[in-house]
Amino acid sequence: MAKQISDLKLGILGGGQLGRMLIQEAINYNLVTHVLDPDHDAPCKDIAHKFECGSITDFDTVYQFGKKADIITIEIEKVNIEALEQLEREGKIVYPQPRVIRLIQDKGIQKQFFKENDIPTAPFQLFSSKEDLPNCAFPFPYIVKQRRDGYDGKGVMLISNADDADQAFESPLLAEALVDFDKEISVIVSRNANGDVRTFPVVEMEFNKEANLVEFLISPSTYPETIQQKAEKIAVSIASALNITGLLAVEMFVTHDGDILVNELAPRPHNSGHHSIEGNYTSQFAQHLRAIFNLPPGDTRALSNAVMINLLGEKKHEGLAVYQDLERVMAIEGVYVHLYGKKYTKPFRKMGHVTVVDQNREKAIEKARYVQQTLKVIS
Amino acid sequence: MAKQISDLKLGILGGGQLGRMLIQEAINYNLVTHVLDPDHDAPCKDIAHKFECGSITDFDTVYQFGKKADIITIEIEKVNIEALEQLEREGKIVYPQPRVIRLIQDKGIQKQFFKENDIPTAPFQLFSSKEDLPNCAFPFPYIVKQRRDGYDGKGVMLISNADDADQAFESPLLAEALVDFDKEISVIVSRNANGDVRTFPVVEMEFNKEANLVEFLISPSTYPETIQQKAEKIAVSIASALNITGLLAVEMFVTHDGDILVNELAPRPHNSGHHSIEGNYTSQFAQHLRAIFNLPPGDTRALSNAVMINLLGEKKHEGLAVYQDLERVMAIEGVYVHLYGKKYTKPFRKMGHVTVVDQNREKAIEKARYVQQTLKVIS
Missing domain, CATH: 3.30.1490.20 (ATP-grasp fold, A domain)
Known part of the structure; x- marks a missing residue:
């Protein structure tokens, strides 16, 4: 009998919050998860079947780690590609493929790829x-x-x-x-080894300019259908041109003229997809697992309006993390808190996120603003 | 500063699927989970921060285990109550309270409690x-x-x-x-230390008579409002009479005359609440954590029609578990698979569950039937 998903050992390079949420989902399929991360206190440390503290950029460490897994994936691009290529040559399944990670690791090569494939970009x-x-x-x-x-x-x-x-x-x-854009949007697209491609609905991002981080994300977008379809089509064309197996997050700018310019790619679950845990029929983490295990893609439709807020460490606070007024935000209907298991906070560190779900978009935004003003990560 | 949820060590007696799904949710709050179970291969083994293999009915083992936790809960009633009472006397928080577990452990005392409190029962x-x-x-x-x-x-x-x-x-x-009932229903109710009580919508259960197990659960019920309100009122009155802190599952019969008779109680997350992970705004596992950590109860409304099927080991199959046609059921929209991490199957062993979510109740039932006929746990 062929190997089934529940027999397989999934090696994850990187043990941060993306790996953590991937493991939460992987538990549903009996997947055995091994994680490699240089931080001995990484968010995945206590929930992976096996946590290995070591460099993800060192050839030998990554190679030896990969040898023990049946299938290898990443939750961060900055990994040793040569080791992944060697593992691939030896027959290991590495998704996303090392050549895709190599391309995306270098923003210069990414841009050249856009140009060569007629992908609109600044x-x-x-x-x-x-x-x-x-x-x-x-x-x-x-x-x-x-x-x-x-x-x-x-x-x-x-x-x-x-x-x-x-x-x-x-x-x-x-x-x-410099692009004088109206909004930044994101489309997450998945592609499995069979070539089944599926996009998540377009989401809109709002940045914290001071921290230069996504702080506020709204799903789904209210841009006209034509713009959304254009964005989804671009995301699909990139996934197809890359022949990626796995998840691909495509960040794009919408200009004031309604044109779309691709900003950056991430070949993995992405901050702009966190809302999908509660806001869509299938989460980005479930979809990534479906893609890399060559299972059929899940239904990506939005269940509801969802607004996602990153919980960043407060300025001037450094030390053991305290989640101020957590109880107050948990008293609001449709508020979902995800803490990342990071013991120490520092200014702008991503300590968690909150997703607010409401059938009424304006109410969801209003609640998210309240959460943002209320729940603070201090020390 | 007072201790916050993310600083606390949660000790769980029992390391089965209920503990496993509780831990999946506990990860969102940075909870540190310690689990005690006599099976060295229990479903919680690899996902708890610390897994201890030992008897949950032995005084010393439970007492020593409990001493190391900040708050203790159960995922099975058959635990050593004397040890929990001793821990409680020494100031440990034990939720549900040992006196509640003691009462529920004995179906005779449970029945007498119903009688004394005018709770209708056979x-x-x-x-x-x-x-x-x-x-x-x-x-x-x-x-x-x-x-x-x-x-x-x-x-x-x-x-x-x-x-x-x-x-x-x-x-x-x-x-x-013997009660000649129309259907068996269940209401899950939560109560936190502040006394905030909240019920989940009534669900209907269908049994596999051969295995004498819930096999098929439909949420929410389509009984007339009057019957549903009566059932919810009974569940609330039991939770209040018990003064329980935590989750309480109340299984009831609806007679052909529309009367309600309480069958049994479980002071913990329950098989009749598994659908709530995808089918309700708040899952029973999240609600249990909210109750025992004295947080405000979450919104229990149904998001959609949901049908839950237990995945039982096939008859005549005993050995390493194989999940036949998993891929086929995952191709259907709104199908959520939860495997429990049990290596070995045997006839009627609970190996996992599947929840089917669909806005159309009949479609949800139809899909669930297909899943039931398709996905088999064999060896």
Whole structure:
């Protein structure tokens, strides 16, 4: 008899909140989960069948970890690709595929991929170092990003003048023309090994500009059908062009003219899909498991309006985390709290999220505002 | 600052599927979970922060286990009450309270409690042994139950004649007049330490007569409002009379005349509440945590029609479990699979459950029938 999902050992590179929520779902299928993370106190530590503390960027550590799993996935892109490629050559299943992670790891290569595949994206230029920024063709202000290792808003700068350019990152850079967009949206798309592709409904994001993090997400979008269909079509075309197996989050800008420009990709469950746990028939975590185990995609329709808020560590608070007024927000109907098991808070650290579900969109937003003003992560 | 939920260690007596689903929910609150179970391969083994293999009926084992927790709960009634009472005397929080578990552990005392509190229930008599059954006042056929330790339909017999009575259990017995009921229903009610009480909507159960187990559950009920309100009122009056802190499942019969008779209680999450994970705004597991941590009760309304099926091990199959045609049922919209992490199947063993959610009640039932005929647990 062929191996079944419930017999398989899933190796997860990275043990943060995405891995944690993936494990919560994996429990439903008897999956055995092994997690590798350099933080001995990572959110997955106590809920994985086996937690290994070690580097996810070191060849040997990743290779030895992968050898023990039947199927390997990631919850963060910054992993050792060479080890994953070696494991793949030796017959291990690695989803998303290492070549996809390699492409997405480098924002420069990502942008070139968009260009080659006629995916609309903001104009860009690549620079080997900040010393070359004076050659940048874009007017001030423009954006520079580290080509590698940026996450949660780190590794991104707005360049308003020559002095800013002087202060930019040391590493190879991607410069982008500033897009004067109406809103940022996201479409999460899944693709299994059979090639079955399914998108989640378009969601709208609101950023905390100070922290440069998604702070507020609204599902589903109220953009006109034509714009939403265009966004979903772009997400599907990227997943197909990549031939990815797994989940792909596609972050996009909607311009004031209703055009769509792809910003960035993430080949895994994503912050812009957390609301799907309560807000959609199938969660992004369940969908990722379905995709990598080659099961049929689940129903992605929205059950209700859902608003997701990231719980970020309060400014000036560093130390043992305290969740102030948790009880007050739990008294509101349709409020779902997810804490990430992080012992220590620091300013802007993602400590959890809250999803507010309400059939009435305005009420959901109103409740989310209340939660945001009430529930604070302090020390 | 007062201790918060995310700082507390929750000790759970019993490490079966109820504990497993409780832990899946507890992860959202950073709860540290310790589990005690005599089976070294129990469903909670790999997902609890700490799993201890040991007897839950032995005084010392339970007492030592409880000493290490901040708050203690159960997922099965058959536990050492004396140890829990001792822990309570020493200031530990034990919810449900040991006196409630003690009362419910003994079906005879449960029945007397119903009588004393004017809770409608089928006529009963208590016997110290089967030798006294000839004195039973009920006409054949009647029901006998072991006063203690029955579960999942074990410890229950239909007595149709004097020979059957000869074959009854050796232990103290409860005899009940046979109720010619229309349907069995269940109401789950929660009560926190503040005394906030909340019921889940009435659900209807269908039994597998051969296995004497709930096999099919439909939420919400379509009984007339008057009957449903009567059932909810009874559930609330029992929770209040018991002064329970935690969840209480109240199983009841609806007679052909529309009367309600209480059958049995369970002071914990219950098989008749599994559908609430996807079918209601708040799941029974989340509600139990809210109750024992004295948080406000969550919204219990049904989100949709939901039908729950227990996945029982197939007859004649004993050994390593195989989930036949899992993929086929996962291809259907609104089908949620929960496997319990049990390595070995045997006839009628509860290996998992499936909840089918559909806005159309008839469609939900039809899909559930298909799942029941398709997904088989074999060896």
